[in-house]
Amino acid sequence: MTTNAWMTSFLGRLSLREINVQEEPAPGLAPARLLKIGAGDWGHFAHEARNQDCRWVAAWGEDNGEELTVNAAFEKDGAYFIARTQVKRATPILPSHTPYYVAADRPERHMQDMLGVVFTDHPDPRRWTRHRAWKDSEFPLRKDFPTAGHPPAPTPPNDNYRFLFAHGSGVYEIPVGPVHAGIIEPGHFRFQAVGETVLNLEERLGYVHKGIEKIAEGRDAAGLARLAGRVSGDSTVAHAWAACMAMEKAAAIEMPARALSLRAIMAERERVANHLGDIGAICNDVSFTFAFYQFGRLRELWQRLSREAFGHRFMMDVVVPGGVAADIGDQASAAMQKQIVSLRRELAGLYNIVEDLPSLEDRLDTTGYLAPDAAKAFGALGYVGRASGVAFDVRKHAPYAPYQGMNLEVPVFTQGDVATRVEVRMREILASFTLIEKLLADLPAGPVHVALTSPAAGTEGLGLVEGFRGEILAYVRFGDGGRIARYFPRDPSWLTWPTLEKLVRDNIVPDFPVCNKSVNGSYSGHDL
Amino acid sequence: MLRILNKIQRIGIVTERLPKIEEPALDEIGAQLKDRIGELFGGSLAIREVDAGSCNGCELEIHALNNPYYGIERFGVHFVASPRHADMLLVTGPVSRHMEAALRRTYDATPEPKLVIAVGECGANGGEFGVSYASCGAVSNVIPVDAVIRGCPPTPLDLMRGILEAIGRRSSSGK
Numbered sequence: 001m002t003t004n005a006w007m008t009s010f011l012g013r014l015s016l017r018e019i020n021v022q023e024e025p026a027p028g029l030a031p032a033r034l035l036k037i038g039a040g041d042w043g044h045f046a047h048e049a050r051n052q053d054c055r056w057v058a059a060w061g062e063d064n065g066e067e068l069t070v071n072a073a074f075e076k077d078g079a080y081f082i083a084r085t086q087v088k089r090a091t092p093i094l095p096s097h098t099p100y101y102v103a104a105d106r107p108e109r110h111m112q113d114m115l116g117v118v119f120t121d122h123p124d125p126r127r128w129t130r131h132r133a134w135k136d137s138e139f140p141l142r143k144d145f146p147t148a149g150h151p152p153a154p155t156p157p158n159d160n161y162r163f164l165f166a167h168g169s170g171v172y173e174i175p176v177g178p179v180h181a182g183i184i185e186p187g188h189f190r191f192q193a194v195g196e197t198v199l200n201l202e203e204r205l206g207y208v209h210k211g212i213e214k215i216a217e218g219r220d221a222a223g224l225a226r227l228a229g230r231v232s233g234d235s236t237v238a239h240a241w242a243a244c245m246a247m248e249k250a251a252a253i254e255m256p257a258r259a260l261s262l263r264a265i266m267a268e269r270e271r272v273a274n275h276l277g278d279i280g281a282i283c284n285d286v287s288f289t290f291a292f293y294q295f296g297r298l299r300e301l302w303q304r305l306s307r308e309a310f311g312h313r314f315m316m317d318v319v320v321p322g323g324v325a326a327d328i329g330d331q332a333s334a335a336m337q338k339q340i341v342s343l344r345r346e347l348a349g350l351y352n353i354v355e356d357l358p359s360l361e362d363r364l365d366t367t368g369y370l371a372p373d374a375a376k377a378f379g380a381l382g383y384v385g386r387a388s389g390v391a392f393d394v395r396k397h398a399p400y401a402p403y404q405g406m407n408l409e410v411p412v413f414t415q416g417d418v419a420t421r422v423e424v425r426m427r428e429i430l431a432s433f434t435l436i437e438k439l440l441a442d443l444p445a446g447p448v449h450v451a452l453t454s455p456a457a458g459t460e461g462l463g464l465v466e467g468f469r470g471e472i473l474a475y476v477r478f479g480d481g482g483r484i485a486r487y488f489p490r491d492p493s494w495l496t497w498p499t500l501e502k503l504v505r506d507n508i509v510p511d512f513p514v515c516n517k518s519v520n521g522s523y524s525g526h527d528l
Numbered sequence: 529m530l531r532i533l534n535k536i537q538r539i540g541i542v543t544e545r546l547p548k549i550e551e552p553a554l555d556e557i558g559a560q561l562k563d564r565i566g567e568l569f570g571g572s573l574a575i576r577e578v579d580a581g582s583c584n585g586c587e588l589e590i591h592a593l594n595n596p597y598y599g600i601e602r603f604g605v606h607f608v609a610s611p612r613h614a615d616m617l618l619v620t621g622p623v624s625r626h627m628e629a630a631l632r633r634t635y636d637a638t639p640e641p642k643l644v645i646a647v648g649e650c651g652a653n654g655g656e657f658g659v660s661y662a663s664c665g666a667v668s669n670v671i672p673v674d675a676v677i678r679g680c681p682p683t684p685l686d687l688m689r690g691i692l693e694a695i696g697r698r699s700s701s702g703k
């Protein structure tokens with residue numbers, strides 16, 4: 001069925017159900033279509049979207065004075081639409097999407113904590129992003145909430161959260177974090193176990209909430225790009241690109257082709273760097289230190305060349321509104337091509353070792369299994385989705401420039417274990433090599449930057465980019481004088497963190513680190 | 529197994545007689561670091577890294593200290609899992625308010641005498657995030673800080689130099 005065909009039948013079905021939908025033009029949101037819906041129908045709408053087999057992508061809200069606007073994004077067959085409704089600020093009550101989409105659970109609780117929307121039939125109304133830095137009667141994303149807030153000094157620990165409680169003979173609990181072993185971001189994990197087996201894991205995140213959505217307000221475009229580049233440091237290129245794409249679409253500017261190709265080269269370099277590091281770290285978690293050092297070595301070489309070519313080991317702040325801040329010459333281009341040739345050779349040898357080693361097979365095969373139907377229900381993205389049958393890749397299925405027509409190979413498997421998530425990442429590295437080679441070979445000449453004209457107040461834009469963890473969505477709305485009125489970044493981690501709770505069940509406690517690393521959710525990207 | 533040995537033999541030792549490209553003096557810094565650690569910490573400096581709100585960029589570079597190019601363990605520096613085993617805290621990020629209590633508790637759990645280094649622009653001064661309803665800003669707004677390592681993120685070399693300077697300062701202040 002073509003995109004338009006399912007959309008038409010979906011809209012028809014909605015009208016049959018007497019769900020009143022108003023399609024409105026929204027050029028900045030394209031390719032997504034904008035559908036306005038009455039607040040009372042918000043839940044029924046999600047029900048119908050699920051019947052239509054749409055994927056739930058993200059939800060975010062905004063304070064518009066008298067009213068709060070609530071958005072939810074969906075996707076099917078590469079076609080996106082955004083459902084939008086409004087509730088009275090005084091009575092911000094809305095049916096929940098969570099009964100139809102588990103993926104909506106935490107995002108709706110985030111909106112409840114940040115904006116004060118009450119989701120009536122949400123199965124779990126506990127707070128999520130809020131710990132104790134602000135009161136339950138305060139909502140940081142309301143316009144009358146000052147950026148400085150009224151935090152208690154010092155902020156008390158988050159020790160009055162109601163965790164799920166398990167009892168029975170031999171059941172015990174292991175609380176871990178927020179400061180937990182290793183050089184790692186903070187989060188809390190509550191295990192219930194019997195013997196060595198994990199019965200249940202409950203995640204408690206939000207520790208690195210830095211108020212990103214709030215402090216974005218009032219920034220200029222360049223300032224927003226810098227902030228977006230720090231939503232999750234390991235995805236600095238992809239997040240900055242998504243935010244810039246949103247701003248550029250809002251401003252309706254024509255982007256120079258060379259700038260887009262350079263962005264894609266950087267995004268692929270970022271993907272390769274992360275995959276190299278994580279494959280090594282996963283092997284290290286099961287004590288195969290040889291691979292840890294080998295992959296770590298290659299990652300270091302890769303990062304050094306990123307610095308030589310683009311001026312920064314992570315290429316931070318190189319993606320800027322209207323283009324990129326660094327151009328490359330023939331020398332850098334040749335160096336990148338040469339490095340790919342040598343890495344391909346080295347990786348062929350390393351992959352053989354990793355794929356054949358009996359001790360790795362023993363630890364990684366069948367460990368942390370995520371069934372394809374569960375992956376789909378969670379809306380899993382990136383390598384977590386692709387190891388469990390969920391193929392979606394923005395570059396392939398809703399391609400943006402310069403990925404159109406690039407014939408990208410997306411590896412998809414259904415075994416769903418740690419070994420398969422590693423396998424997906426090994427193949428993605430090779431696919432990125434091919435992309436970089438093509439992008440370098442066909443690098444268009446011309447400028448790498450155009451000026452971003454400030455769009456009128458109220459103009460909005462949507463960015464969709466495939467980061468190394470999967471689809472990143474960024475929503476931007478401009479206010480007066482080219483200042484940002486609203487920025488919402490949805491890191492893929494929002495959708496993959498919940499899969500960890502599921503896939504670690506029935507594994508042994510000592511396999512938690514390797515399960516966690518195989519998913520590698522971003523704490524910062526999630527906590528905002 | 530043979531393939532593994534083969535690879536190890538072919539690659540040999542890549543650990544740098546420290547980086548030629550960026551910092552010719554680093555061989556020296558490494559040697560000094562090792563000497564100081566020998567003198568002051570009985571040959572081994574134990575660091576607990578605490579992410580108090582970082583974007584995770586700083587963590588990636590701290591991780592890189594353990595890759596074979598920097599191999600910071602050869603100078604006697606190692607990262608430990610518990611603050612109770614640590615001589616030094618390496619703290620990143622603007623301190624998020626949600627991490628404030630955990631950071632204080634980590635600090636209290638670290639035995640005296642202890643050194644605290646604030647890492648990155650965020651750790652030094654709040655960086656892009658500053659002070660807000662959600663962020664306490666600089667690490668020194670929450671716990672006493674002995675030294676800062678600037679950069680967004682600081683490179684592995686910056687980190688090594690910063691650690692050396694911090695312990696150098698401590699020996700001269702006689703703390």
Ligand code: SF4
Pocket residue numbers: 230233581582583584585586620621622647648649650651655656679680681682
């Ligand atoms: S200093 Fe830079 S890299 Fe480090 S946490 Fe802050 S924003 Fe991230």
